[in-house]
Amino acid sequence: xxxxxxxxxxxxxxxGLGIGPGDPELLTIKAHRILTSVPVIAYPTMESGKVxxxxxVADFIRPEQIEVPMPLPxxxxxxxxxxxxxxxxxxxxxxxxxxxxxxxxxxxPMLYGSFMYIFNxxxxxxxxxxxxxxxSTFASAAMLGAPLTYRNDVLSIMPATLEADILRDxxxxxxxxxxxxxxxxxxxxxxxxxxxxxFSRALYIExxxxxxxxxxxxxSVVAEEVPYWAIxxxxxxxxxx
Amino acid sequence: xxxxxxxxxxxxxxxGLGIGPGDPELLTIKAHRILTSVPVIAYPTMESGKVxxxxxVADFIRPEQIEVPMPLPxxxxxxxxxxxxxxxxxxxxxxxxxxxxxxxxxxxPMLYGSFMYIFNxxxxxxxxxxxxxxxSTFASAAMLGAPLTYRNDVLSIMPATLEADILRDxxxxxxxxxxxxxxxxxxxxxxxxxxxxxFSRALYIExxxxxxxxxxxxxSVVAEEVPYWAIxxxxxxxxxx
Numbered sequence: 001x002x003x004x005x006x007x008x009x010x011x012x013x014x015x016g017l018g019i020g021p022g023d024p025e026l027l028t029i030k031a032h033r034i035l036t037s038v039p040v041i042a043y044p045t046m047e048s049g050k051v052x053x054x055x056x057v058a059d060f061i062r063p064e065q066i067e068v069p070m071p072l073p074x075x076x077x078x079x080x081x082x083x084x085x086x087x088x089x090x091x092x093x094x095x096x097x098x099x100x101x102x103x104x105x106x107x108x109p110m111l112y113g114s115f116m117y118i119f120n121x122x123x124x125x126x127x128x129x130x131x132x133x134x135x136s137t138f139a140s141a142a143m144l145g146a147p148l149t150y151r152n153d154v155l156s157i158m159p160a161t162l163e164a165d166i167l168r169d170x171x172x173x174x175x176x177x178x179x180x181x182x183x184x185x186x187x188x189x190x191x192x193x194x195x196x197x198x199f200s201r202a203l204y205i206e207x208x209x210x211x212x213x214x215x216x217x218x219x220s221v222v223a224e225e226v227p228y229w230a231i232x233x234x235x236x237x238x239x240x241x
Numbered sequence: 242x243x244x245x246x247x248x249x250x251x252x253x254x255x256x257g258l259g260i261g262p263g264d265p266e267l268l269t270i271k272a273h274r275i276l277t278s279v280p281v282i283a284y285p286t287m288e289s290g291k292v293x294x295x296x297x298v299a300d301f302i303r304p305e306q307i308e309v310p311m312p313l314p315x316x317x318x319x320x321x322x323x324x325x326x327x328x329x330x331x332x333x334x335x336x337x338x339x340x341x342x343x344x345x346x347x348x349x350p351m352l353y354g355s356f357m358y359i360f361n362x363x364x365x366x367x368x369x370x371x372x373x374x375x376x377s378t379f380a381s382a383a384m385l386g387a388p389l390t391y392r393n394d395v396l397s398i399m400p401a402t403l404e405a406d407i408l409r410d411x412x413x414x415x416x417x418x419x420x421x422x423x424x425x426x427x428x429x430x431x432x433x434x435x436x437x438x439x440f441s442r443a444l445y446i447e448x449x450x451x452x453x454x455x456x457x458x459x460x461s462v463v464a465e466e467v468p469y470w471a472i473x474x475x476x477x478x479x480x481x482x
Contacts, residue, residue: 018383021373025271028261028375032270108379111396116388120480123386130383132262134269134373138349142259142371145364147357154399154411155352161393170395170414239361 012040012095014126015102016109016119018133019056022210026134027057034102034131035060040094042068042087043104044114053104068094068101072114080117088121095126108135112159112180136231137178140208144215146235149176153236160185160232167192175236182230187223189232198234206230253281253336255367256343257350257360259374260297263451267375268298275343275372276301281335283309283328284345285355294345309335309342313355321358329362336367349376353400353421377472378419381449385456387476390417394477401426401473408433416477423471428464430473439475447471 015034020026027035035041035057043053051069054061061067070087073080094101105115109130119128137157141148149155153175158167160182171177171192179189193199204218207229218232256275261267268276276282276298284294292310295302302308311328314321335342346356350371360369378398382389390396394416399408401423412418412433420430434440445459448470459473 016383018375020269023271025274026269026373028267028269029273030264030266033266108383110382110387110389111379112390112392112394113388116391119386119388128386130386132267132375132380132383134375135379138352138376139373141351142257142349142373145360145369145371146351147354147360148351149353149398150357151353152400152403153353154397154403154407156395156397156415157390158395159393162395166395173411173414174397 009096009098011126012098012100014091014095014118014122014128015100016105016113016115016128016130017102018105018108018131019053020134021107021136021139021208022056022213024056024059026139026209027060028131028133031131031133032060036062038065038100038102040066040068040099040101041104042070042091042101044072045069046072053106056106057104066094066099070114084117084121088118091118092122092125095122105133106136108133111135111137111157136208136229137180140178140205140231140233141235143208143213144203144205144233146203146233147239148233149236150238150240153238160189164188164192168196171196171198171234174234175238177234179232181228182226182232183228184226186221186226186230190223193232193234201234201237203233203235204230205233250337250339252367253339253341255332255336255359255363255369256341257346257354257356257369257371258343259346259349259372260294261375262348262377262380262449263297263454265297265300267380267450268301269372269374272372272374273301277303279306279341279343281307281309281340281342282345283311283332283342285313286310287313294347297347298345307335307340311355325358325362329359332359333363333366336363346374347377349374352376352378352398377449377470378421381419381446381472381474382476384449384454385444385446385474387444387474388480389474390477391479391481394479401430405429405433409437412437412439412475415475416479418475420473422469423467423473424469425467427462427467427471431464434473442475442478444474444476445471446474
Protein backbone atom coordinates (compact mmCIF):
# COMPACT_ATOMS: atom_id res chain seq x y z
CA UNK A 1 0.00 0.00 0.00
CA UNK A 2 1.36 3.40 -0.94
CA UNK A 3 1.82 6.00 1.71
CA UNK A 4 1.43 9.67 0.89
CA UNK A 5 5.20 9.93 1.05
CA UNK A 6 5.63 7.29 -1.62
CA UNK A 7 3.15 8.95 -3.91
CA UNK A 8 4.95 12.26 -3.66
CA UNK A 9 6.90 12.99 -6.84
CA UNK A 10 10.66 12.94 -6.37
CA UNK A 11 11.89 16.48 -6.99
CA UNK A 12 14.19 17.18 -9.90
CA UNK A 13 17.77 18.42 -9.57
CA UNK A 14 18.93 21.90 -10.52
CA UNK A 15 22.19 22.11 -12.49
CA GLY A 16 24.11 25.33 -12.98
CA LEU A 17 25.95 24.43 -16.13
CA GLY A 18 29.10 26.34 -17.04
CA ILE A 19 29.27 26.14 -20.84
CA GLY A 20 32.45 28.14 -21.37
CA PRO A 21 33.29 31.28 -23.31
CA GLY A 22 31.96 30.48 -26.77
CA ASP A 23 33.68 27.55 -28.47
CA PRO A 24 31.29 24.59 -28.01
CA GLU A 25 34.34 22.30 -27.74
CA LEU A 26 35.20 24.10 -24.49
CA LEU A 27 32.26 22.52 -22.71
CA THR A 28 33.47 20.00 -20.18
CA ILE A 29 32.62 16.35 -20.69
CA LYS A 30 30.44 16.63 -17.58
CA ALA A 31 28.52 19.68 -18.79
CA HIS A 32 27.95 17.95 -22.12
CA ARG A 33 26.69 14.81 -20.41
CA ILE A 34 24.22 16.72 -18.23
CA LEU A 35 23.13 19.05 -21.04
CA THR A 36 22.27 16.15 -23.31
CA SER A 37 20.47 14.13 -20.64
CA VAL A 38 18.23 16.61 -18.76
CA PRO A 39 14.59 17.03 -19.84
CA VAL A 40 14.60 20.82 -19.28
CA ILE A 41 17.11 23.49 -20.34
CA ALA A 42 16.84 27.10 -19.13
CA TYR A 43 18.91 30.03 -20.35
CA PRO A 44 18.95 33.80 -20.05
CA THR A 45 17.67 35.89 -22.94
CA MET A 46 18.12 39.61 -23.21
CA GLU A 47 15.23 41.94 -24.01
CA SER A 48 17.21 42.72 -27.15
CA GLY A 49 16.64 39.12 -28.22
CA LYS A 50 20.29 38.12 -27.71
CA VAL A 51 20.56 34.48 -26.67
CA UNK A 52 24.29 33.79 -26.50
CA UNK A 53 24.25 30.90 -24.05
CA UNK A 54 21.81 28.88 -26.12
CA UNK A 55 23.74 29.63 -29.32
CA UNK A 56 26.93 28.15 -27.85
CA VAL A 57 25.32 24.75 -27.27
CA ALA A 58 22.67 24.85 -30.04
CA ASP A 59 24.10 21.76 -31.76
CA PHE A 60 23.77 19.69 -28.58
CA ILE A 61 20.10 20.46 -27.81
CA ARG A 62 17.54 17.86 -28.89
CA PRO A 63 14.02 18.71 -30.09
CA GLU A 64 12.38 16.73 -27.27
CA GLN A 65 14.07 18.81 -24.57
CA ILE A 66 11.89 21.50 -22.99
CA GLU A 67 13.41 24.98 -23.28
CA VAL A 68 12.78 27.66 -20.68
CA PRO A 69 13.94 31.13 -21.78
CA MET A 70 14.66 33.48 -18.86
CA PRO A 71 14.14 37.09 -20.04
CA LEU A 72 16.51 39.53 -18.31
CA PRO A 73 16.70 43.30 -18.60
CA UNK A 74 19.65 44.44 -20.67
CA UNK A 75 20.29 47.57 -18.62
CA UNK A 76 21.94 47.06 -15.23
CA UNK A 77 20.22 50.24 -14.11
CA UNK A 78 16.86 48.48 -14.05
CA UNK A 79 16.14 46.16 -11.16
CA UNK A 80 16.50 42.59 -12.31
CA UNK A 81 14.88 41.17 -9.18
CA UNK A 82 11.37 40.60 -10.64
CA UNK A 83 12.90 38.99 -13.73
CA UNK A 84 14.84 36.49 -11.61
CA UNK A 85 11.80 35.86 -9.42
CA UNK A 86 9.76 34.90 -12.47
CA UNK A 87 12.55 32.78 -13.97
CA UNK A 88 13.12 30.98 -10.67
CA UNK A 89 9.44 30.13 -10.36
CA UNK A 90 9.27 28.78 -13.90
CA UNK A 91 12.26 26.55 -13.12
CA UNK A 92 10.83 25.57 -9.73
CA UNK A 93 7.66 24.26 -11.39
CA UNK A 94 9.69 21.80 -13.45
CA UNK A 95 11.80 20.76 -10.45
CA UNK A 96 8.70 20.26 -8.30
CA UNK A 97 7.23 18.07 -11.04
CA UNK A 98 10.32 15.87 -10.87
CA UNK A 99 12.12 17.16 -13.95
CA UNK A 100 15.85 17.96 -13.78
CA UNK A 101 16.68 21.44 -15.06
CA UNK A 102 20.02 22.63 -16.45
CA UNK A 103 20.53 26.38 -16.43
CA UNK A 104 23.05 27.40 -19.09
CA UNK A 105 25.76 29.79 -17.91
CA UNK A 106 28.24 31.45 -20.24
CA UNK A 107 31.73 31.03 -18.83
CA UNK A 108 31.70 29.90 -15.21
CA PRO A 109 28.44 29.90 -13.21
CA MET A 110 29.88 31.46 -10.03
CA LEU A 111 31.71 34.40 -11.61
CA TYR A 112 29.44 37.38 -12.40
CA GLY A 113 26.85 34.87 -13.60
CA SER A 114 23.10 35.23 -13.89
CA PHE A 115 22.77 31.68 -12.55
CA MET A 116 23.86 32.89 -9.10
CA TYR A 117 20.52 34.70 -8.73
CA ILE A 118 18.66 31.48 -9.53
CA PHE A 119 20.99 29.58 -7.18
CA ASN A 120 20.22 31.99 -4.35
CA UNK A 121 16.49 31.54 -4.90
CA UNK A 122 16.30 27.76 -5.33
CA UNK A 123 19.28 25.92 -3.83
CA UNK A 124 17.59 25.72 -0.42
CA UNK A 125 14.50 24.05 -1.86
CA UNK A 126 16.01 21.72 -4.49
CA UNK A 127 19.09 19.57 -4.85
CA UNK A 128 21.53 21.79 -6.71
CA UNK A 129 24.80 21.03 -8.43
CA UNK A 130 27.12 23.59 -10.01
CA UNK A 131 29.33 22.47 -12.89
CA UNK A 132 32.27 24.85 -13.31
CA UNK A 133 32.95 26.16 -16.80
CA UNK A 134 35.85 27.71 -18.67
CA UNK A 135 35.78 31.41 -17.83
CA SER A 136 36.36 33.88 -20.65
CA THR A 137 39.01 35.45 -18.40
CA PHE A 138 41.41 32.51 -18.51
CA ALA A 139 40.33 31.55 -22.04
CA SER A 140 41.48 35.00 -23.11
CA ALA A 141 44.93 34.35 -21.67
CA ALA A 142 45.09 31.12 -23.64
CA MET A 143 44.00 32.78 -26.88
CA LEU A 144 46.43 35.68 -26.37
CA GLY A 145 49.28 33.29 -25.58
CA ALA A 146 49.87 35.25 -22.39
CA PRO A 147 51.01 33.43 -19.24
CA LEU A 148 49.13 35.28 -16.52
CA THR A 149 50.63 34.67 -13.08
CA TYR A 150 53.77 33.10 -11.66
CA ARG A 151 54.57 31.96 -8.12
CA ASN A 152 53.75 34.82 -5.72
CA ASP A 153 51.75 36.94 -8.15
CA VAL A 154 48.35 38.35 -7.22
CA LEU A 155 45.75 38.33 -10.00
CA SER A 156 42.79 40.70 -9.92
CA ILE A 157 39.70 40.35 -12.07
CA MET A 158 37.53 43.45 -12.28
CA PRO A 159 34.72 44.90 -14.38
CA ALA A 160 35.37 47.98 -16.49
CA THR A 161 32.18 49.44 -15.04
CA LEU A 162 34.07 50.51 -11.88
CA GLU A 163 34.77 54.19 -11.25
CA ALA A 164 38.14 55.34 -12.62
CA ASP A 165 39.65 55.93 -9.18
CA ILE A 166 38.71 52.44 -7.96
CA LEU A 167 40.06 50.89 -11.14
CA ARG A 168 43.30 52.81 -10.61
CA ASP A 169 43.68 51.76 -6.96
CA UNK A 170 42.99 48.07 -7.67
CA UNK A 171 45.21 47.92 -10.75
CA UNK A 172 48.05 49.66 -8.92
CA UNK A 173 48.47 46.73 -6.52
CA UNK A 174 47.83 43.82 -8.89
CA UNK A 175 50.72 41.85 -10.37
CA UNK A 176 48.39 40.74 -13.14
CA UNK A 177 44.89 41.90 -14.02
CA UNK A 178 41.94 41.06 -16.23
CA UNK A 179 39.41 43.78 -16.98
CA UNK A 180 36.10 42.46 -18.26
CA UNK A 181 32.86 43.89 -19.70
CA UNK A 182 34.67 46.69 -21.52
CA UNK A 183 32.06 48.01 -23.94
CA UNK A 184 31.58 51.75 -23.60
CA UNK A 185 34.07 51.91 -20.70
CA UNK A 186 37.18 51.44 -22.86
CA UNK A 187 38.25 55.09 -22.95
CA UNK A 188 38.12 55.31 -19.15
CA UNK A 189 40.13 52.09 -18.77
CA UNK A 190 42.67 53.28 -21.31
CA UNK A 191 43.20 56.55 -19.45
CA UNK A 192 43.74 54.69 -16.16
CA UNK A 193 46.20 52.27 -17.75
CA UNK A 194 48.15 55.14 -19.27
CA UNK A 195 48.26 56.94 -15.94
CA UNK A 196 49.68 53.82 -14.28
CA UNK A 197 52.17 53.14 -17.06
CA UNK A 198 50.42 49.86 -17.83
CA PHE A 199 49.07 50.63 -21.28
CA SER A 200 52.10 49.27 -23.15
CA ARG A 201 51.78 45.95 -21.30
CA ALA A 202 48.05 45.60 -21.94
CA LEU A 203 46.60 43.05 -24.35
CA TYR A 204 43.18 43.26 -25.98
CA ILE A 205 40.79 40.57 -27.17
CA GLU A 206 37.15 40.53 -28.28
CA UNK A 207 34.86 37.49 -28.05
CA UNK A 208 37.55 35.01 -27.01
CA UNK A 209 37.09 31.53 -28.58
CA UNK A 210 33.99 32.59 -30.53
CA UNK A 211 33.99 32.25 -34.34
CA UNK A 212 34.41 36.03 -34.64
CA UNK A 213 37.18 36.31 -32.02
CA UNK A 214 39.38 39.36 -32.68
CA UNK A 215 42.77 40.21 -31.19
CA UNK A 216 44.00 43.77 -31.69
CA UNK A 217 46.98 45.86 -30.72
CA UNK A 218 45.42 47.84 -27.91
CA UNK A 219 46.82 51.09 -29.27
CA SER A 220 44.75 50.59 -32.41
CA VAL A 221 41.44 49.98 -30.65
CA VAL A 222 38.69 52.48 -31.44
CA ALA A 223 36.79 53.18 -28.21
CA GLU A 224 33.42 53.54 -29.91
CA GLU A 225 33.68 50.06 -31.45
CA VAL A 226 34.52 48.07 -28.32
CA PRO A 227 31.89 45.38 -27.61
CA TYR A 228 30.71 44.25 -24.19
CA TRP A 229 32.54 40.95 -24.69
CA ALA A 230 35.97 42.55 -24.84
CA ILE A 231 38.72 41.96 -22.29
CA UNK A 232 41.92 43.81 -21.45
CA UNK A 233 44.65 41.77 -19.84
CA UNK A 234 47.80 42.82 -17.99
CA UNK A 235 49.95 39.68 -17.72
CA UNK A 236 52.49 39.38 -14.94
CA UNK A 237 55.98 40.69 -15.60
CA UNK A 238 57.49 38.36 -13.05
CA UNK A 239 58.55 35.57 -15.45
CA UNK A 240 61.17 33.82 -13.33
CA UNK A 241 62.47 31.71 -16.29
CA UNK B 242 61.50 15.80 -57.88
CA UNK B 243 61.64 16.66 -54.23
CA UNK B 244 63.22 19.88 -53.14
CA UNK B 245 65.07 20.09 -49.84
CA UNK B 246 62.09 22.01 -48.52
CA UNK B 247 59.71 19.20 -49.34
CA UNK B 248 61.92 16.63 -47.69
CA UNK B 249 62.08 18.64 -44.48
CA UNK B 250 59.88 17.08 -41.82
CA UNK B 251 56.87 19.19 -40.94
CA UNK B 252 57.28 20.24 -37.32
CA UNK B 253 54.81 19.03 -34.73
CA UNK B 254 52.47 21.29 -32.76
CA UNK B 255 52.80 21.99 -29.05
CA UNK B 256 49.59 21.89 -27.01
CA GLY B 257 49.31 23.26 -23.49
CA LEU B 258 46.41 21.18 -22.29
CA GLY B 259 44.36 22.39 -19.33
CA ILE B 260 42.99 19.22 -17.76
CA GLY B 261 41.08 20.79 -14.87
CA PRO B 262 41.22 20.40 -11.11
CA GLY B 263 40.93 16.65 -10.65
CA ASP B 264 37.63 15.19 -11.86
CA PRO B 265 38.42 13.65 -15.27
CA GLU B 266 34.91 14.63 -16.41
CA LEU B 267 35.98 18.27 -16.07
CA LEU B 268 38.26 17.99 -19.08
CA THR B 269 36.86 19.96 -21.97
CA ILE B 270 35.74 18.13 -25.08
CA LYS B 271 38.63 19.82 -26.87
CA ALA B 272 41.27 18.79 -24.35
CA HIS B 273 39.95 15.23 -24.49
CA ARG B 274 40.10 15.20 -28.29
CA ILE B 275 43.69 16.46 -28.39
CA LEU B 276 44.80 14.25 -25.50
CA THR B 277 43.52 11.11 -27.20
CA SER B 278 44.92 11.97 -30.64
CA VAL B 279 48.49 13.24 -30.05
CA PRO B 280 51.38 10.78 -30.31
CA VAL B 281 53.29 12.32 -27.36
CA ILE B 282 52.10 13.33 -23.87
CA ALA B 283 54.35 15.25 -21.46
CA TYR B 284 53.58 15.98 -17.81
CA PRO B 285 55.35 17.31 -14.74
CA THR B 286 56.52 14.88 -12.09
CA MET B 287 57.75 15.91 -8.68
CA GLU B 288 60.98 14.59 -7.23
CA SER B 289 58.72 13.07 -4.58
CA GLY B 290 57.26 10.90 -7.32
CA LYS B 291 53.92 12.70 -7.30
CA VAL B 292 52.32 12.66 -10.75
CA UNK B 293 48.96 14.31 -10.28
CA UNK B 294 48.40 15.55 -13.83
CA UNK B 295 48.88 12.12 -15.34
CA UNK B 296 46.64 10.51 -12.72
CA UNK B 297 43.74 12.79 -13.66
CA VAL B 298 43.70 11.58 -17.27
CA ALA B 299 45.12 8.08 -16.75
CA ASP B 300 42.01 6.40 -18.16
CA PHE B 301 42.30 8.35 -21.42
CA ILE B 302 45.94 7.53 -22.21
CA ARG B 303 46.57 4.73 -24.71
CA PRO B 304 49.56 2.35 -24.52
CA GLU B 305 50.88 3.40 -27.93
CA GLN B 306 51.23 7.05 -26.87
CA ILE B 307 54.75 8.15 -25.95
CA GLU B 308 55.00 9.58 -22.43
CA VAL B 309 57.53 12.24 -21.50
CA PRO B 310 57.80 12.83 -17.74
CA MET B 311 59.16 16.27 -16.83
CA PRO B 312 60.88 16.06 -13.42
CA LEU B 313 60.55 19.28 -11.42
CA PRO B 314 62.01 20.21 -8.05
CA UNK B 315 59.45 20.15 -5.27
CA UNK B 316 60.96 23.04 -3.36
CA UNK B 317 60.36 26.49 -4.80
CA UNK B 318 63.62 27.56 -3.17
CA UNK B 319 65.63 25.57 -5.68
CA UNK B 320 66.05 27.02 -9.14
CA UNK B 321 63.77 25.21 -11.52
CA UNK B 322 65.41 26.69 -14.59
CA UNK B 323 67.64 23.71 -15.49
CA UNK B 324 64.70 21.35 -15.01
CA UNK B 325 62.56 23.31 -17.47
CA UNK B 326 65.49 23.60 -19.90
CA UNK B 327 65.82 19.82 -19.97
CA UNK B 328 62.08 19.23 -20.24
CA UNK B 329 61.76 21.76 -23.06
CA UNK B 330 64.54 20.11 -25.02
CA UNK B 331 63.00 16.66 -24.65
CA UNK B 332 59.72 18.06 -25.96
CA UNK B 333 61.49 20.00 -28.73
CA UNK B 334 63.04 16.78 -30.05
CA UNK B 335 59.61 15.27 -30.59
CA UNK B 336 58.28 18.47 -32.17
CA UNK B 337 61.27 18.74 -34.50
CA UNK B 338 60.67 15.14 -35.56
CA UNK B 339 57.12 16.07 -36.56
CA UNK B 340 55.29 14.66 -33.56
CA UNK B 341 52.59 16.73 -31.84
CA UNK B 342 53.12 17.00 -28.08
CA UNK B 343 50.43 17.70 -25.46
CA UNK B 344 51.74 19.01 -22.15
CA UNK B 345 49.30 18.19 -19.35
CA UNK B 346 48.48 21.11 -17.04
CA UNK B 347 46.47 20.74 -13.86
CA UNK B 348 43.77 23.42 -13.78
CA UNK B 349 44.36 26.14 -16.35
CA PRO B 350 47.69 26.34 -18.22
CA MET B 351 48.18 30.11 -17.89
CA LEU B 352 47.51 30.44 -14.16
CA TYR B 353 50.52 29.58 -11.96
CA GLY B 354 51.19 26.70 -14.36
CA SER B 355 54.41 24.82 -15.04
CA PHE B 356 53.46 24.80 -18.73
CA MET B 357 54.14 28.54 -18.91
CA TYR B 358 57.86 27.84 -18.56
CA ILE B 359 57.70 25.42 -21.49
CA PHE B 360 55.59 27.92 -23.43
CA ASN B 361 58.20 30.63 -22.88
CA UNK B 362 60.94 28.34 -24.16
CA UNK B 363 59.27 26.82 -27.20
CA UNK B 364 56.37 28.94 -28.52
CA UNK B 365 58.72 30.99 -30.72
CA UNK B 366 60.08 27.88 -32.41
CA UNK B 367 56.98 25.70 -32.76
CA UNK B 368 53.30 26.21 -33.48
CA UNK B 369 51.73 26.37 -30.06
CA UNK B 370 48.12 26.20 -28.94
CA UNK B 371 46.88 26.65 -25.37
CA UNK B 372 43.65 24.92 -24.37
CA UNK B 373 42.14 26.58 -21.29
CA UNK B 374 41.14 24.31 -18.43
CA UNK B 375 38.84 24.50 -15.42
CA UNK B 376 40.85 26.21 -12.69
CA SER B 377 40.64 24.80 -9.18
CA THR B 378 39.83 28.35 -8.06
CA PHE B 379 36.44 28.52 -9.78
CA ALA B 380 35.84 24.79 -9.34
CA SER B 381 36.13 25.37 -5.58
CA ALA B 382 33.39 27.99 -5.75
CA ALA B 383 31.17 25.49 -7.56
CA MET B 384 31.88 22.73 -5.04
CA LEU B 385 31.33 25.09 -2.09
CA GLY B 386 28.08 26.38 -3.59
CA ALA B 387 29.45 29.88 -3.17
CA PRO B 388 28.61 32.56 -5.76
CA LEU B 389 31.85 34.52 -6.00
CA THR B 390 31.37 37.92 -7.59
CA TYR B 391 28.45 40.13 -8.60
CA ARG B 392 28.33 43.14 -10.90
CA ASN B 393 31.03 45.60 -9.79
CA ASP B 394 32.96 43.24 -7.50
CA VAL B 395 36.73 42.86 -7.76
CA LEU B 396 38.04 39.31 -7.34
CA SER B 397 41.63 38.70 -6.26
CA ILE B 398 43.42 35.38 -6.52
CA MET B 399 46.57 35.09 -4.46
CA PRO B 400 48.94 32.42 -3.16
CA ALA B 401 49.19 31.81 0.58
CA THR B 402 52.96 31.99 0.20
CA LEU B 403 52.84 35.80 0.27
CA GLU B 404 54.11 37.70 3.29
CA ALA B 405 51.42 38.42 5.88
CA ASP B 406 51.47 42.18 5.31
CA ILE B 407 51.02 41.79 1.55
CA LEU B 408 48.21 39.29 2.07
CA ARG B 409 46.56 41.76 4.41
CA ASP B 410 46.85 44.71 2.02
CA UNK B 411 45.54 42.75 -0.98
CA UNK B 412 42.67 41.14 0.92
CA UNK B 413 41.64 44.46 2.44
CA UNK B 414 40.68 45.86 -0.98
CA UNK B 415 39.16 42.75 -2.58
CA UNK B 416 35.39 42.26 -2.70
CA UNK B 417 36.00 38.55 -3.10
CA UNK B 418 39.19 36.54 -2.78
CA UNK B 419 40.60 33.09 -3.40
CA UNK B 420 43.74 32.07 -1.53
CA UNK B 421 45.52 29.09 -3.08
CA UNK B 422 48.45 26.80 -2.21
CA UNK B 423 47.67 26.90 1.49
CA UNK B 424 49.71 24.02 2.92
CA UNK B 425 51.93 25.13 5.78
CA UNK B 426 50.81 28.75 5.37
CA UNK B 427 47.35 28.22 6.85
CA UNK B 428 48.09 29.67 10.31
CA UNK B 429 49.46 32.86 8.76
CA UNK B 430 46.42 33.21 6.49
CA UNK B 431 44.06 32.56 9.38
CA UNK B 432 45.68 35.30 11.47
CA UNK B 433 45.38 37.80 8.61
CA UNK B 434 41.72 36.90 8.01
CA UNK B 435 40.95 37.32 11.71
CA UNK B 436 42.71 40.68 11.76
CA UNK B 437 40.57 41.85 8.81
CA UNK B 438 37.34 40.46 10.24
CA UNK B 439 37.06 38.09 7.28
CA PHE B 440 37.49 34.77 9.07
CA SER B 441 33.77 34.20 9.67
CA ARG B 442 33.08 34.70 5.96
CA ALA B 443 35.85 32.35 4.81
CA LEU B 444 35.16 28.93 3.28
CA TYR B 445 37.64 26.07 3.16
CA ILE B 446 38.04 23.20 0.70
CA GLU B 447 40.73 20.58 0.06
CA UNK B 448 41.32 18.88 -3.29
CA UNK B 449 38.26 20.30 -5.05
CA UNK B 450 36.57 17.79 -7.42
CA UNK B 451 39.07 15.02 -6.59
CA UNK B 452 37.75 11.72 -5.17
CA UNK B 453 39.06 12.72 -1.74
CA UNK B 454 37.65 16.26 -1.82
CA UNK B 455 37.01 17.58 1.70
CA UNK B 456 35.01 20.61 2.78
CA UNK B 457 35.47 21.75 6.39
CA UNK B 458 34.20 24.52 8.61
CA UNK B 459 37.26 26.74 8.55
CA UNK B 460 37.18 27.15 12.34
CA SER B 461 37.74 23.39 12.69
CA VAL B 462 40.76 23.20 10.37
CA VAL B 463 43.97 21.97 12.02
CA ALA B 464 46.84 24.03 10.61
CA GLU B 465 49.33 21.16 10.63
CA GLU B 466 47.06 19.00 8.46
CA VAL B 467 46.37 21.45 5.65
CA PRO B 468 47.55 20.11 2.28
CA TYR B 469 49.06 22.13 -0.55
CA TRP B 470 45.85 21.61 -2.57
CA ALA B 471 43.67 23.51 -0.11
CA ILE B 472 41.87 26.75 -0.91
CA UNK B 473 40.30 29.46 1.23
CA UNK B 474 37.57 31.49 -0.38
CA UNK B 475 35.96 34.78 0.63
CA UNK B 476 32.82 35.12 -1.49
CA UNK B 477 31.39 38.54 -2.21
CA UNK B 478 28.88 39.95 0.23
CA UNK B 479 27.30 42.12 -2.43
CA UNK B 480 24.42 39.79 -3.39
CA UNK B 481 22.07 42.29 -5.03
CA UNK B 482 19.14 39.79 -5.09
